[in-house]
Amino acid sequence: MVDRLIKFFFFGNIFVALLAVALSLEATIQLALPFNSTAYYLILFSATLAYYTYAYTKIIAKPSYAMDPRTYWYATHRKFTYRSLRLSIIICALLLTYIIVSNFNALLKLPLFYWSIIVVIILTGLLYYGLVPGSFIKLNTRNTGLFKSFVIGFVWACCVNLLPLVMLKIEQQVIPDDWFLVGWLFLKTFMFCTVNAIIFDIKDYAADANKQLKTFVVQFGLRNTIFRILIPLLLIGVVAMIFFAKHRHFGLVPLVINICPFALSLVVAYSMHKRQNILYYLIVIDGLLLVKAVCGITALYYVN
Numbered sequence: 001m002v003d004r005l006i007k008f009f010f011f012g013n014i015f016v017a018l019l020a021v022a023l024s025l026e027a028t029i030q031l032a033l034p035f036n037s038t039a040y041y042l043i044l045f046s047a048t049l050a051y052y053t054y055a056y057t058k059i060i061a062k063p064s065y066a067m068d069p070r071t072y073w074y075a076t077h078r079k080f081t082y083r084s085l086r087l088s089i090i091i092c093a094l095l096l097t098y099i100i101v102s103n104f105n106a107l108l109k110l111p112l113f114y115w116s117i118i119v120v121i122i123l124t125g126l127l128y129y130g131l132v133p134g135s136f137i138k139l140n141t142r143n144t145g146l147f148k149s150f151v152i153g154f155v156w157a158c159c160v161n162l163l164p165l166v167m168l169k170i171e172q173q174v175i176p177d178d179w180f181l182v183g184w185l186f187l188k189t190f191m192f193c194t195v196n197a198i199i200f201d202i203k204d205y206a207a208d209a210n211k212q213l214k215t216f217v218v219q220f221g222l223r224n225t226i227f228r229i230l231i232p233l234l235l236i237g238v239v240a241m242i243f244f245a246k247h248r249h250f251g252l253v254p255l256v257i258n259i260c261p262f263a264l265s266l267v268v269a270y271s272m273h274k275r276q277n278i279l280y281y282l283i284v285i286d287g288l289l290l291v292k293a294v295c296g297i298t299a300l301y302y303v304n
Helices: 002-011 014-030 038-058 069-076 078-102 104-108 112-128 145-172 179-210 216-220 222-248 252-271 278-303
Strands: none
Touching: 002 014, 002 069, 002 278, 014 038, 014 145, 014 179, 014 278, 038 078, 038 145, 069 078, 069 278, 078 104, 078 145, 104 145, 112 145, 145 179, 179 216, 179 222, 179 252, 179 278, 216 222, 222 252, 252 278
């Protein structure tokens, strides 16, 4: 029973949807802004759930459990997969309709800058699955190899750092006072989620190699990806965090707390030279995003 619940929670993308909400809350708290509406957080949760479930509705053959436990789980629970996707889309549509109707005048007056954020997020998200009509843009960023991880990092940073600002402007007419901090938090999330995606690609090394998808680990090999890409990127993040903390006069305690997610990512990246179980990737690697959110919120307490 416990094993089934664990697989439902992690294989079914419940955890990753909660991560989106947690990172969004982190950004809002760090910017000292009011929280978004409950409707928005439900949309974010449901949209993330649908976004990550969609890929598994295209399963054709049922692999063996030993070969791909997650795909095997989805192939075994096809009805649940389709129901989950439909329910998530319906919830998003209903709540989005509610927000549009409730804030119609605010939407009409929304500055172009905020509309551009919405368009970029939607377009990038659709391009990841190649859902934009080929007559408009013939591109599937999920199959772009080296750029795949950066696309994932960019979408996550937009959704958890910029989209909450758009919704605050629409629903509460609130704008941030410190756009420099907004930019820094966006870059921090972008870099961290990109590194997280590169680490996660190690799981798909064999499948990506067979599909000739030139991800970092396929292109450069496992050892080079860990020691020449992941570790240097994380060290750059640590150094950047130190300079930012010094510029903002954060003090030692909040600096150490903010560095914790980077340090743990270094440990996880180093551990990737050994093949791990699928749940290790889903719990530990995705769990780094939860650690980032918790540390970001906790560090702010000491700053204040």
